[in-house]
Amino acid sequence: METQASLQRKLNGATDLKSVVRSMKAMAASNIGQYELAVSSLGDYYRAVSLGIIAYFRQEEIYTITEQNPPNGNLEKTILAIVFGSDQGLVGQFNDSVSDFVSQSLHDLPGKVEIWAVGERVQLLLSDIGYNTAQLFPVPNSVNAITPLVQQILVKSEERFEKVNTTEVYIFHNRPKSRAGYEPVIQRLLPLDEKWRQSLTELKWPTKLIPQVIGGVRPTLLALIHAYLFTTMFKACAESLASENASRLAAMQRAEKNIDELLDDLTHKFHSLRQSSIDEELFDVVSGYEMLSK
Template identity: 60%
Template sequence: MDTLENLRGKIEGAKDLKSVVNAMKAMAGSNIIQYETAVSSLAAYYYTIALGIVGYFKAEQIAAIEKPKGFKNKEEVICAIVFGSDQGLVGQFNDSMANFVSEYFKALTGKKEVWVVGERMQLLLSDEGFNTSKIYPVPNAINGVTPLITEILNQSRKSQDNENISVFYIFHNKPKPDSGYIPVMQRFLPLDQQWKDDLQETEWPTKLLPQLAGAVRPTLATLIKGYLFTSLFKACVESLASENASRLEAMQRAEKNISDQLEDLNKKYHRLRQSSIDEELFDVVSGSEALKKS
């Protein structure tokens, strides 16, 4: 049975927990601003890079891309680069992504390899039967994204040069325009005919044919380098924005639950306190009546 002292302790504990939730809520809200700003600026930059590559295809009249050589006598190995989180209190952020990867990645043919950004995602994917060969920490701020992306790009380049992995896919959560997020998948490498067909969904905005200014090969190399870096950078930042949005929603739900719990505890406390006061008054009145009779 609850006592006044017990209820008082529960109320103080709930207040302390609410202050922690408020602090995490404020931190998530602050992080969302920087990540959403990066997402919006990257969208325009990514479109510019894609448009530049499409313009290159048109200017050089490239109709098809030859299939890359290699992997002739080897089983095709496909790799999923999955962005998750290192921290909890993010709702269904990791679970929905793990289910999405399991559904789409298992349907692909070939030997599979998984690179994961975030320890919690690695644990969930292990439960789904995937073996993780590389684990990267999640950046704590926007300044930590570039070193992470550079490392992944270097590792993917080495894997392709050594003919260890033939195809790369990117899996990450992407913020929705209104609120929330959705899991998405993107074919990252190789840069073959399928990549060209997907990229050319970005239509050239005018009827005028583009022209290249400068040497052909350096221009293409710069565009490709920018495309690969921006693709991974964009995926990482969108994942971070989605993670903090999910954490903010979780903190808002927790704040509401704690407020409701506090309200119930305060009601119980005041009822019990009033009941104890009534009992004391009843004892005083009873004692006074007994003294009068005697």
């Protein structure tokens, strides 16, 4: 049977837990802001890089990109999947949703699959599904830590391409929705084919002046391609971190609501028990007075 002391301890514990949840909710909301700001700030840079590639295509009169078949047609097609997950707790179904989406998406793609995971938890979930992870990267804990991670992934991918014939590279991550929540998405990073070129042509040159490429043509193209790959990878990582904090914020909101309901229930029980104790004491006093009066 619960006593006033035990209920008071539960009330104090629930109050302390609520203060922790509110702090975590404020931290998650703050993190969402910085990651969303990082994504939006990439917009102008990505546009500048894309316009630079368009200027290169126009100067070199490249109007289509023809895909080249590998020298040995018997080589099995290799697909590299880079999956962004989370290593933090209290994120709900964040890792489960992206791992299930990876499994469904790769099931429809023919070829040998190689997984690069960002985060140990999503790696374990992919292993349970049946995918072996070739590379494991830590999840960045701030905006400043995204750049070293992206550079590391790009360097390792270049080293891998020199050793193994990789035909396609896909990025899997969670992306925030316009209103609330997040959704898993897939984006093909490589190869840069005709479909990719056509997507760039949707951008219109901002002036009537004919663009010109200054400097060496090949070094300029390589720099622009590297900037494009870096921006795409950075954006995917920032959106994944924003989704992670959005999931944590939603979890903290649910937890805060549950704690409020628990506090109301405990407070009601405490007041009821306290009132019962007061009634018993008054009954004893009245009974004693009546006995003495007789």
